[in-house]
Amino acid sequence: MSKPFYKNKLTGNYGVLEEQVVSSQSSYLQLRLVNAVGxxxxxxxxxxxxxxxxxxxxxxxxxxxxxxxx
Incomplete structure (x- = not known):
């Protein structure tokens, strides 16, 4: 994978950033989680x-x- 990895400090989960979502209420990022398979x-x-x-x-x-x- 060429994208950088990130850790969510609240959940402890690891992932890569997908996109930023902006709504009228707030702005947040989507973290696509990664897991171990085989x-x-x-x-x-x-x-x-x-x-x-x-x-x-x-x-x-x-x-x-x-x-x-x-």
Missing amino acids: GMIELSHQQENVTAENLVQVSPEEVQKALLGF
């Missing part, structure tokens, strides 16, 4: 709406260690 990191179908202040960019190594254990 020893690889893959995009899931789950998304979380998150604000920029609750995101922290993380390395692919951190995501691998958290989800795959190495």
